[in-house]
Amino acid sequence: MLAVSGLTMRFGGLKAVDDLSFEARQNEITAVIGPNGAGKTTVFNCITGFYRPSGGIIELTHDNGRRFTLNHMSGHRIAATAKVARTFQNIRLFAGMTVLENLLVAQHNTLMAATGFGIMGLLGIGGYRAAEAAAVDRARYWLDAIALTARADDPAGALPYGAQRRLEIARAMCIDPVMLCLDEPAAGLNPRETEELNRMLLRIRDGGCSLLLIEHDMGVVMRISDHIVVLDHGRMISDGTPAEVRSDPGVIAAYLGEGEEDEVTA
Amino acid sequence: MSALRDAFLSAVVALGLFGPMVGLVADNAERGLTLRVRPIPVAVVVGLVFFGRLAALSLRSRRRSAAVASNRALAEIVTRAGKYVAPLLLVLAVALPFSGSRYYVDLGTLVLTYIMLGWGLNIVVGLAGLLDLGYVAFYAVGAYSYAILAQTFGLGFWTCLPLAGILAALWGILLGFPVLRLRGDYLAIVTLAFGEIIRIVITNWVSLTNGPNGISGIPRPTLFGLTFSMDGGPGTVSGFFGIEPQTIQRVIFLYYVILGLALITNWVTLRLRRMPQGRAWEALREDEVACRSLGINVTTTKLTAFAMGAMFGGFAGAFFATRQAFISPESFTFIESATVLAIVVLGGLGSQLGVALAAIIMVGGLELLRQLLSWMADQMGSPLFAGIASALPLYRMLIFGVALVLMMVLRPRGLVSGRTPTASLGKPKEISAELVAQGRG
Numbered sequence: 164m165l166a167v168s169g170l171t172m173r174f175g176g177l178k179a180v181d182d183l184s185f186e187a188r189q190n191e192i193t194a195v196i197g198p199n200g201a202g203k204t205t206v207f208n209c210i211t212g213f214y215r216p217s218g219g220i221i222e223l224t225h226d227n228g229r230r231f232t233l234n235h236m237s238g239h240r241i242a243a244t245a246k247v248a249r250t251f252q253n254i255r256l257f258a259g260m261t262v263l264e265n266l267l268v269a270q271h272n273t274l275m276a277a278t279g280f281g282i283m284g285l286l287g288i289g290g291y292r293a294a295e296a297a298a299v300d301r302a303r304y305w306l307d308a309i310a311l312t313a314r315a316d317d318p319a320g321a322l323p324y325g326a327q328r329r330l331e332i333a334r335a336m337c338i339d340p341v342m343l344c345l346d347e348p349a350a351g352l353n354p355r356e357t358e359e360l361n362r363m364l365l366r367i368r369d370g371g372c373s374l375l376l377i378e379h380d381m382g383v384v385m386r387i388s389d390h391i392v393v394l395d396h397g398r399m400i401s402d403g404t405p406a407e408v409r410s411d412p413g414v415i416a417a418y419l420g421e422g423e424e425d426e427v428t429a
Numbered sequence: 430m431s432a433l434r435d436a437f438l439s440a441v442v443a444l445g446l447f448g449p450m451v452g453l454v455a456d457n458a459e460r461g462l463t464l465r466v467r468p469i470p471v472a473v474v475v476g477l478v479f480f481g482r483l484a485a486l487s488l489r490s491r492r493r494s495a496a497v498a499s500n501r502a503l504a505e506i507v508t509r510a511g512k513y514v515a516p517l518l519l520v521l522a523v524a525l526p527f528s529g530s531r532y533y534v535d536l537g538t539l540v541l542t543y544i545m546l547g548w549g550l551n552i553v554v555g556l557a558g559l560l561d562l563g564y565v566a567f568y569a570v571g572a573y574s575y576a577i578l579a580q581t582f583g584l585g586f587w588t589c590l591p592l593a594g595i596l597a598a599l600w601g602i603l604l605g606f607p608v609l610r611l612r613g614d615y616l617a618i619v620t621l622a623f624g625e626i627i628r629i630v631i632t633n634w635v636s637l638t639n640g641p642n643g644i645s646g647i648p649r650p651t652l653f654g655l656t657f658s659m660d661g662g663p664g665t666v667s668g669f670f671g672i673e674p675q676t677i678q679r680v681i682f683l684y685y686v687i688l689g690l691a692l693i694t695n696w697v698t699l700r701l702r703r704m705p706q707g708r709a710w711e712a713l714r715e716d717e718v719a720c721r722s723l724g725i726n727v728t729t730t731k732l733t734a735f736a737m738g739a740m741f742g743g744f745a746g747a748f749f750a751t752r753q754a755f756i757s758p759e760s761f762t763f764i765e766s767a768t769v770l771a772i773v774v775l776g777g778l779g780s781q782l783g784v785a786l787a788a789i790i791m792v793g794g795l796e797l798l799r800q801l802l803s804w805m806a807d808q809m810g811s812p813l814f815a816g817i818a819s820a821l822p823l824y825r826m827l828i829f830g831v832a833l834v835l836m837m838v839l840r841p842r843g844l845v846s847g848r849t850p851t852a853s854l855g856k857p858k859e860i861s862a863e864l865v866a867q868g869r870g
Contacts, residue, residue, distance in 0.1 A: 211722065222828035243724030251722070251785075259865030260708075261850045261858075268712040269723045274705035285700055299852065315854040320864040338724055 164373055165342060167407055170219035172205050172397075179205040181397040187342070187390070191224075192364065194384045197266070197394035198417060203377045204252060206394070207344055210375070211249045212238035223247065225341055243272050248340035250331045252347050252377075258320030262311055262330060265319050267304035269337035300311065305333040308363070309370040312347050325356040340374045342415070347381040354415045361405070393417070431717025432490075433831075436482040443478035446469055486609050502510060515782050518789075522688055526681040534677070538684045538752065540793045542745055545691040547772040549741030552698055554770065555779035556707060557734035558714025558868015559608075560617045563594070563624025564769050567597040567739035569631060569761035571746025576756055577637065586650035586751050590744060597743020600627075605735040607730055632758040649679065649748050657682065659663040683752050690748060692739045695781055701737070701854040703851045711736050711779075712870040768792075775836060776868060777843025782797040786844050795833075799825050 172180040187193035210221055221233040223245050231245040241247050257265050267274070277294030289383060297381075304309040306312040309329040314322065314348045319330060328348060333378040335343055348364070349357050355374050357380065364387055367376040368374055378384045384391065384405070392409045395417040401408050408414055452471040455462045495778035502588050525537045546568060553561045576591040578584050584592075631638045638644065649657055655666045657679035667674035667680075701707040709730045712720050721727055750756050772791050774785030799822065806821040840846065 188559050213721070215717075220696065226830040238722050240725075242722055243726075249722050251719070255716050255719040255722075257712050257719065259715055259848055259860055260711060261860070263852055263854060264708060264850055268720075268725070269710050269727050271705050271709050271712075271723065275709075278704055278706070285697065285704070291704070295852075299854075303854070312854070314858070316850060318857050318860045323847045334723070355506055 164224050165375070166220075166222045166224075167206075167210070168220050168222075170206065170221065171217050172202070172209055172214060173217040179397050180209070180216075183394070183397070183399055184401060185392045185399060187373060187375050190368060190371065191389040192368050192376060192387055193390045193392065194376045194378055194388040195382075195392045195394060196384055197400075200297045200396075201394040202397040203394055204346060205397075207249065207346055207375075207377060209234070210241075211247055211344055212236055212241040223342065237427075238306075242338055246339065247344065248338050248342070249344040250328075250335050250336035250346055250348060252350070254324075254327050254331050256319040256327055256331055256334070259318060260385060261316050262306070262319050262322070263299070263302055263315045265330060265334050266305060266337050267298055268297045270301065271335045272338075279319065298314055301337060307335060308366075309333045325352055328352065328356075328360070329363070332367075336367065336372070340372055343374060344369060344375045346377045347379060348376070349378055349383045357383060432483060432486040435486060436479050440475050440479040440484040444471070445538050448828065455575050456810040474674075481740060487863060495578035514786075524682055531677050531678075534680050534684050536689055536793060537794055538680075539796075540789055541684070541687040541691050542749060542752075543696050543769065543772060544743045544785050544788040545687065545748075545790050546742060546775065548691065548694045548698060548781060549738050549745065550773050551738075551776075551779065551781070551784050552710070552741070553621060554773050554786040554868070555735050555777075555784075556698075556702065556714065556732065557709055557710040558778075558866065559731065559734060560613065560620070560868070561735075561738070562617050562621035562683040562766055562770065563604070563627075564620075564738070564742055565761050565763070566627035567742030568746040568749065568765065569758075570600050570739075571682050571743030572595045572750040572756045572760070573638060573644070573746075574648040574743065575630060575747035575750045576647045579767040580644065580646075581646050586648065590747050591761045592742055593747035594740040598740040599747065600731050601735040601737075601739025601742075604739075605732040610730055621763070621766075624761075624763060628758050628761050631761070634665075638758075641758060643755055643759075644750075645755040646733045647754045647755065650683070650751050683748075685746075687748055687752075690744055694744070697737075697741075699781060706730075706733060708851055715866045729869070771833075775833065775843055776845075777840075777862075779848060779865075780843065783843050783845030791833075794824070798829060802828075826845045 167186070168184045168408050170180055170183040171178065183202075183206065195206060197203055202349070205214065209216045212233065216234050219234065223231045223233055224232075225246075226287075231241075232239055233245060233247070242249075248314075257268060257369065260268070274294055275289075277289065278291045279289050302315075303312065306315055309326075309332070311322075311330060311333075312327060314326070319327065322330065329352070332345065332348065345364075349360055352360060361383060364374060364376070376384070376388065388405055391401075391403065391405055392413070393408055394401060400413045400417055401411040435505075439592035445725050448471055451474055452467050452469060454465045522537070522541070528532050539664075546564070549567075550561065550564045553559050553564070572594040574584070574596045577588045578592060579586070601833040604623050606618065607830070608616050611619055632641055634640070650817075651657075651664055654664075655669050656664060657667075657674075658665050659676070662668050665674065666678060672678075698707075702711070709720065709725050710733075712725065713727065713734075715732050718729055722729070733795050749760070752762075768791065772787045773784055775791065776785070776787030802822045802825055809821075836844070847859040848865045849859060850857045
């Protein structure tokens with residue numbers, strides 16, 4: 164469903180991503196792993212429109228056959244029309260807004276259409292009330308899913324770290340995405356929270372949303388991924404099922420730091 | 430011991446500051462100016478600072494732990510009282526003209542104009558978090574739009590009011606485009622420049638705006654077509670209702686017009702805040718990157734914030750023009766932008782009630798302080814106070830400045846600093862200011 168081909172991203176003289184091609188399939192969890200600085204987050208930023216790639220094509224195909232060339236789209240349209248949601252490595256919640264408000268902001272485009280772009284809602288005509296009630300119901304569904312219903316009226320910034328991570332995922336899910344990109348969702352979580360996260364991600368996948376995942380926690384990656392892409396120095400060094408990747412000598416070398424010869428040949 | 434040293438340092442600073450200001454007086458003598466030295470007042474001021482600082486330090490060390498709790502309790506009281514303050518203010522505002530005093534109605538009109546400007550700017554700065562130092566530009570656009578439309582096409586106030594708002598909103602969008610990519614300090618500088626550009630264009634485009642001489646004879650507003658002219662003829666309010674024509678009728682009418690306009694501004698803002706557009710503004714203030722990742726068009730969100738804020742500035746400008754019947758570029762200098770921004774910051778970013786209170790204090794309070802000081806000077810008839818009495822009104826801005834500094838020290842996030850959520854499952858809880866972002870532009 165997501166096809167990346169020949170993706171290149173240059174920052175000045177530095178090639179953060181170099182001619183990367185991979186595919187993420189429908190209803191699968193695709194993990195992108197690699198040592199620090201391998202270019203994983205850069206790939207994410209290219210897919211979600213935060214960077215404009217220096218070269219290559221990123222194409223997304225929906226269930227109904229609609230195709231989007233993401234490398235030509237701006238960030239907000241990738242989320243709004245191509246329905247690719249993302250979370251951030253350093254959590255980016257609206258800290259001064261309540262948990263519920265965070266989930267309502269995520270449904271901005273649906274609600275905005277219902278208010279007649281503000282004018283009809285201002286005058287109190289049209290179906291805004293019904294749309295708002297539906298939005299609150301959807302928010303409530305996700306609050307139940309992440310076990311935060313009791314804290315719905317607390318500011319998001321006052322939540323503990325693990326809850327903030329869950330809320331950020333729920334907020335991304337509120338835009339009704341076909342693909343969810345998670346940038347290190349397990350970072351900073353304790354083992355129990357990681358376990359909950361695993362279950363939640365599998366449930367999201369089974370609900371019909373494909374996942375793209377950057378993660379350092381191999382426990383998460385190996386257990387839930389259907390497909391793993393390994394990057395090193397901006398290039399793909401391995402691509403396959405968890406079992407295949409685990410036994411790939413190139414991957415082991417990259418992770419154990421046996422990179423001297425690699426660099427010379429590169 | 431450290432308290433003593435601290436107090437001594439404060440006294441030295443006070444000596445440096447007040448020595449020249451209080452200690453030296455230039456007298457008009459026969460042969461030009463002579464300098465007179467007054468050591469005693471300086472000693473009094475420095476002594477006051479020394480012992481005041483000492484007292485403050487000892488008080489603080491005794492109540493340091495209690496201070497945090499009491500601050501929170503104070504915030505709680507303010508929040509709870511806030512429920513009653515707003516209706517009370519509204520009742521007072523509606524009842525003010527019945528005092529019959531032209532002075533207070535005029536002052537009320539001025540305060541309400543600033544409240545309206547503050548509420549308009551609050552959309553841009555308080556909700557969307559875009560620092561705008563050139564807000565007076567939209568005020569000027571509104572005022573000149575009405576003046577020029579009225580003089581050129583003979584249109585009335587009520588026709589021109591929406592036009593002035595629309596024109597100001599267009600200029601808001603026009604300003605919005607170049608600053609879309611700017612944040613924080615850079616945004617502030619460009620908006621500051623924009624305010625100056627508008628003023629300088631108005632000053633120099635003599636054929637359209639009559640330049641520095643300004644536009645006079647701007648028509649007054651009418652009440653359903655009835656004018657407020659003094660002849661008492663058939664087309665006038667006094668003629669229609671069969672009452673004695675008086676100037677105060679027009680003054681009171683103008684007062685209710687600005688009250689109505691300000692309340693519309695407030696109503697629209699409060700309503701928009703609870704709708705997706707307003708939530709998007711606040712989300713933009715909290716985190717622009719996250720907004721984009723959720724499919725919110727940051728460009729249109731910023732532009733609508735600028736346009737809405739500018740539109741209300743334009744309304745206020747049109748009102749200003751019709752009230753004064755004369756406008757010139759001198760009314761639209763940077764100090765106006767600074768005053769309105771100070772009202773918003775002092776009131777508490779994003780708080781409607783806070784902005785209203787701050788405008789009352791900043792505009793009404795300053796005027797009342799002038800009255801109070803000159804009254805006090807009159808009371809000090811005895812020769813003992815002769816020197817002080819005549820100088821007392823001159824200390825107005827000093828006292829006012831000290832009061833503002835004290836307010837910001839005591840309530841650094843403004844008078845009403847908490848944020849009320851726009852939606853809730855249960856009972857809405859006030860969000861403390863520490864969590865709310867102030868916007869990076």
